Amino acid sequence: xxxxxxxxxxxxxxxxxxxxEIAERNLHHDPxxxxxKLRLYGEQLVGAIFAYEGKQEPRPNNQVTKxxxxxxxxxxxxxxxxxxxxxxxxxxxxxHEGHDSKQDATDLLxxxxxxxxxxxxxxxxxxxxxxxxxxxxxxxxxxxxKKQLDDLTTSNTHxxxxxxxxxxxxxxxxxxxxxxxLRRARSIVALSAIRLTxxxxxxxxxxxxxxxxxxxxxESYSQGARPTEGINSAIAKxxxxxxxxxxxxxFLGTKLVAFIDxxxxxxxPYSQLGRIIKNATNVIRRDTEDFVTxxxxxxxxxVFAANGLLKINSGIWFYxxxxxxxxxxxxxxxxxxxxxxxxxxxxxxxxxxRLEHESIDYLSDFRDYQIKAIKKIEEALLESxxxxxxxxxxxxxxxxxxxxxxxxxxKTEIFKRILFLVDRISVGHKAYEAFRExxxxxxxxxTDIYNIECFDSRNFDLKTRVSIETVQSIVRNLENPxxxxxxxxxxCIVIDGLYWSGELDNDLSYINSMxxxxxxxxxxxxxxFDYFDATKIVLTTNSEKNLEYLFGEPVFTYLxxxxxxxxxxxxxxxTKMGLLSEQKYGKGFLTVEEVQLxxxxxxxxxxxxxxxxxxxxxxxxxxxxxxxxASSNDHAELIVNILRELLVNKYENLxxxxxxxITSSVDDVQQKIRLFENERLPNIAVSVDILTIGINxxxxxxxxxxxxxxxxxxFENMLLRASRLSFKIDKQYYNVFDAVGVxxxxx
Numbered sequence: 001x002x003x004x005x006x007x008x009x010x011x012x013x014x015x016x017x018x019x020x021e022i023a024e025r026n027l028h029h030d031p032x033x034x035x036x037k038l039r040l041y042g043e044q045l046v047g048a049i050f051a052y053e054g055k056q057e058p059r060p061n062n063q064v065t066k067x068x069x070x071x072x073x074x075x076x077x078x079x080x081x082x083x084x085x086x087x088x089x090x091x092x093x094x095x096h097e098g099h100d101s102k103q104d105a106t107d108l109l110x111x112x113x114x115x116x117x118x119x120x121x122x123x124x125x126x127x128x129x130x131x132x133x134x135x136x137x138x139x140x141x142x143x144x145x146k147k148q149l150d151d152l153t154t155s156n157t158h159x160x161x162x163x164x165x166x167x168x169x170x171x172x173x174x175x176x177x178x179x180x181x182l183r184r185a186r187s188i189v190a191l192s193a194i195r196l197t198x199x200x201x202x203x204x205x206x207x208x209x210x211x212x213x214x215x216x217x218x219e220s221y222s223q224g225a226r227p228t229e230g231i232n233s234a235i236a237k238x239x240x241x242x243x244x245x246x247x248x249x250x251f252l253g254t255k256l257v258a259f260i261d262x263x264x265x266x267x268x269p270y271s272q273l274g275r276i277i278k279n280a281t282n283v284i285r286r287d288t289e290d291f292v293t294x295x296x297x298x299x300x301x302x303v304f305a306a307n308g309l310l311k312i313n314s315g316i317w318f319y320x321x322x323x324x325x326x327x328x329x330x331x332x333x334x335x336x337x338x339x340x341x342x343x344x345x346x347x348x349x350x351x352x353x354r355l356e357h358e359s360i361d362y363l364s365d366f367r368d369y370q371i372k373a374i375k376k377i378e379e380a381l382l383e384s385x386x387x388x389x390x391x392x393x394x395x396x397x398x399x400x401x402x403x404x405x406x407x408x409x410x411k412t413e414i415f416k417r418i419l420f421l422v423d424r425i426s427v428g429h430k431a432y433e434a435f436r437e438x439x440x441x442x443x444x445x446x447t448d449i450y451n452i453e454c455f456d457s458r459n460f461d462l463k464t465r466v467s468i469e470t471v472q473s474i475v476r477n478l479e480n481p482x483x484x485x486x487x488x489x490x491x492c493i494v495i496d497g498l499y500w501s502g503e504l505d506n507d508l509s510y511i512n513s514m515x516x517x518x519x520x521x522x523x524x525x526x527x528x529f530d531y532f533d534a535t536k537i538v539l540t541t542n543s544e545k546n547l548e549y550l551f552g553e554p555v556f557t558y559l560x561x562x563x564x565x566x567x568x569x570x571x572x573x574x575t576k577m578g579l580l581s582e583q584k585y586g587k588g589f590l591t592v593e594e595v596q597l598x599x600x601x602x603x604x605x606x607x608x609x610x611x612x613x614x615x616x617x618x619x620x621x622x623x624x625x626x627x628x629x630a631s632s633n634d635h636a637e638l639i640v641n642i643l644r645e646l647l648v649n650k651y652e653n654l655x656x657x658x659x660x661x662i663t664s665s666v667d668d669v670q671q672k673i674r675l676f677e678n679e680r681l682p683n684i685a686v687s688v689d690i691l692t693i694g695i696n697x698x699x700x701x702x703x704x705x706x707x708x709x710x711x712x713x714x715f716e717n718m719l720l721r722a723s724r725l726s727f728k729i730d731k732q733y734y735n736v737f738d739a740v741g742v743x744x745x746x747x
Contacts, residue, residue, distance in 0.1 A: 005113050005133060012124050015044060015163045016116065023109060028138040031105035032094050038108050039091020042084050044163070045119055049075065051170035052123050053180075063088050072479045074184070077191050081481065082207055083115045106135060107203070114194045121190035122183060130193045201262040202236065202247050205306065205334075209234045212336040212486050214250065226288045227251035232337035234260075240300075244279045250302075250340070255290045257340050258302035273317055273328055276305050280321050292344060298322050302340065318533070331533045332487050338462065339488025342416050352382060354412035362441040363404045367568070369558045370401040376556040377405055377537065381414065386535045389551040393560040394541040394720040395569050395696050399431050402494055402539060403438040403446055410450060410465055411441075415492040420468045421529060422496050426673050427694035428454060428468045431496060435466070460484045474528040487533045495529060495538045497693060541693075541720070542713040560720060569723040571733050575617065578610040578706075578739030598708060601740055602635055604642070610706060610739045611642050617737065618702055620647055620658050620683045623729050625676070626702040627721055628686045629709075633665040636686045639706065643684065659684045662691060692718045698726035704737040712746050 006020030023037040046066050050057050058069045067088065071081040090108055093099035110133045117130050206216045213232065219225040220237040227233055230253055238249030238259065246259035261276045280300040285291075291299050298321040306316040318335075319328040320343070335343075355378060363371060373390060380388050392398040402420075409415050422428045432454045435446040446452060450465040455473065467490070477483050529536055538551050548554070563569035600606050618626050628643075630636035640661045648654050660682040662672050669690065676685050677697050685691060688707075692714060700722040709715040722734035 005109070005131060005136075006116060008120065008128070008131065009116060012120075013048065016041060016048075019044065020109075020112065020116070023105075023112070024136040025139070027102065027105055027109065027136050030100070031102040032098060032100035034105040035090050035094035035099060035108055038087050038105075038112050039094065041112060042087040042091065042115075045115070046070070046084065047167060048123075048170075049119070051167040052175075052183075054171060054173065054175040068481055071481055072476075074479060075187075077187060079191060079194070079204070080115060080118055082204060083111050086111060086207075087115075107200075109133070109136075110200070114200075118187070118190045118194060121193060122187045126186045126189065201306070205248065205260060205262060206234070206236070209248065209250075209334055212334055214334075214337060216248075221245075221249075227254045227256070229253045239284075240279050241282050241284045244282075246279075251289070252337060252340060253290075254288070255292055256300055257292055257344070258304065258335070259300055260304040260306060260334075262306055273305050273319065276303055277319060277321060279303075301344070302335070304334065329533075332531045334486075335488050335533075336486040339486060342488065342491075346413050346416065351413045355382065355408065355414055358408055358412055360408075365439065366401070366404055367397065369562070369566075370397055370404070373401050373556040373558065374405045374408070378408070380555045381409075381535070385552070385555075387551040388535070388537045389547055389554045390537065390539050391554040391557045391559070392539070392541065393558060393563050393569065393723075394693075394717060395724045396558055396563050398539050398541070399434045399496060400438050402431075402496070402537075403434050404440065405537075406466060406494065407440050407446055407449070409492065415535070417462075417464065417490050417492075418466045419474075419490040419493045419529070419532070419534070420466055420496060421471060421474065421493055422468065422694075423471050424690070424694065425455070425470060426670060426690065427496060428470060429670065430694060431468055435468075458484070460489070471528045478527065478531055485531070487531060490532050490534045492535045492537065493529045493532060495536060497540060542716055560716075560723070563723075568725070569720075570725060570731065572703075572719070572722070572736045573733055574736045574738055574743060576738050576743075577613050578606070597740070598631070601631060601706065601708070602638075604638060607635075607638055607706070608642050608646075610704075611639070611646055614704060614737060615643075615646055615650060617735065618684070620654065621651065622683075623680055623699055624683075624701040624731075625697060625699045626684045626704065627691055627700055628684065628704040629692070629707050629718060630663075630686055630688050631707040632688060633661075633663045635707070636661050636663050636688055637665075639686045643686070655681055657681045659686065661685075662687045664688070664690065691721060695721060696724050697721075698724040698731075699729055700724075700734070701729070701731055702735045702737065704739065705742045706739050707742075708740055709742050709746065715742065715746050 004017065004021040004024055006017045006024075009017040009020070019037055019041040023034045023041065026033040026037065043063055046063065047057075049070060050066065053075055055069075055073070055075075058065050064085075067076075067081060067084045070076045071078070076084070087108060090099065090104060113131065113133050117128070121128050210216050214234040215231050216234045216236070217225040221235055221239060222237060225233075225235045227235065231251075232253070233251050234248045235251065236248055238246045240246055240249075240259065247262045248260040249256055250258040250260070259280070261272065261279075280303050281298060283299045292301055301320065301322050303319050303321060304316055305319075316331050316333065317328050318331045320326045360371060360374070363374070366374075369392075373392065377388055377390060390398070392401070406418055406420075410418070420428075420431055422431065432452070435452055438445055440446060440449070446466070451461070451463050452466045452468070453461070453464045454468040455470070456467070458477070460467070474485075477485055536551065538547065540547060560569060564571055618624070620626075628636075628639055630639055640659055643659050644654075644656070647658065657675075658681055660672055660676070662669060662676065662685045666672070672682070672685075673690070673695065676682050677695070703719070703722050705718075709718065719736065722736075725731065
């Protein structure tokens, strides 16, 4: 008797091993049962994943909801999501429509084995070596077959009874963040070990193309499939010449615009690119197809080389054949029909000439260094650089500079749609204000000239020229199986403030609980802009080596020191208090262990002592504002309560809105920020992370550090929250009150 492909599961997951073997034994005489059993297999495996992850199964409690949940949470990668959905759909057809294709059953067995290998390596043994699928041998004796199936069914019934106990035990386990991170890493490695045949790759690619809006007929070219006017189609096995057949040919109507060459997963598609590109020129014309150009050097403008996984040496390589100077590049997914329409519509050479000759006189109200930054960025773009880093000190009008740049890039058609990416809603609102207020050509602003959308990714419109979105909204959309985004949705991404490359200090509560930890946040931040086949322009106030490694040296730099020297920002005066006040604590106090120090900072006694000292330096009845940086939401609440108490005792009839907490735990955060920016009250804001970046209120004259800061990059950003000049108050410099020794810690 032939050993089952699923034998390796028998020790840890016998119920899966039995279901897999039952499916195999039925293949030749009852493929309908094979497909149905594999559907049950998929359901049991999904239940096991939920138990391992310690997740509550969503409602409604059906397979499609569960699969979507696992995918949207980042627990299963796209290839596994596709495997599970294929098994579910085919299983439903077998159960309700009597579907009994032996070929489909064989393909599904092969896919289920790959799925099982991923599961086993992710959750059980990451050293397990992948198996090669062996098609089950037909059992000639019906008596022998019946005995085999009876034995397997009896065993399976017993195992299902034991399964509930095992799943209950798994659910009771506490899953640590470290274990979750390790499991995600194992999942990626396990996925890379899956071996897809060229047929499997074509099938997977066909499903992906369909999601992007391509019509993929079931028939191939030899079976009669042909392009049709008005339909964007992807036709399998299209002969380009007498010797070569493309796995898919992509047509906009009857115009052949691209073809796809797939390799089995073990083969490197990049090494085949030369031959594949050559086939784009060596094309035999047929009556059924049109060409974008009659130039025989590039009859087909775009080519893809790919296999089953989207990674270097095992993913999607894309090449634009229209210029010999173009370089093949790795991309995350396929182009949509609209993406090709956009590429063919714009003459890049003409756009470059427009930008080279575009006058900059209408930006005369911009500062000299802002004009210089725009010119430097444009020069880098004209040199075909796709990753650009710009380092400008906070408060120097970097967003305003970006508005002028974006207008020029859209006007000259260098780019068609731009994503303005931020990591918090408050920064996005500030950017939108800059778009509305910055005057451009003809005294119009950007929102007068182009369609600008702010935080509306779910209702994305192709007419939108600039989308302002948070990292969180883009990540959620990309994790959604029904995402509206394709890799060509944006051709430029302006990233306003990339701060994660340095060490982040806190628990990311100001961003979102969707991130497991700092590393997860960093990885998803990257995915939010790496997914798109777009030029990245990174605007940062702190250029660190990590950023330079990713995006190259800054094309333009304007530092805090430059801004002070030029009279655009103010310097500061440091006052040591709290822990550093020698008359209270003595010089040796800073030798306290860091853990003890962190605990001391949170105590009411310490906070009260600092606040007693602080209110002697600030005037809450004036227009001069104060930001206090706290360690946590609870710490911020404690500071607010003590500060209000002390101020009420000192000032009669003090308005209760004088001191407010602006953290992720309070209601109406955006409203409180707007009031702090634009009204006299609140006068004192206590925050954790929300006011550390992207907020510049000219009336802020005092910064109070009541928290430890481990990241020098974050500290420098916090330090510049009060650096702006003010025309409403007399402000020659601003005060920084260090109550915890942050200057000593970070030098």
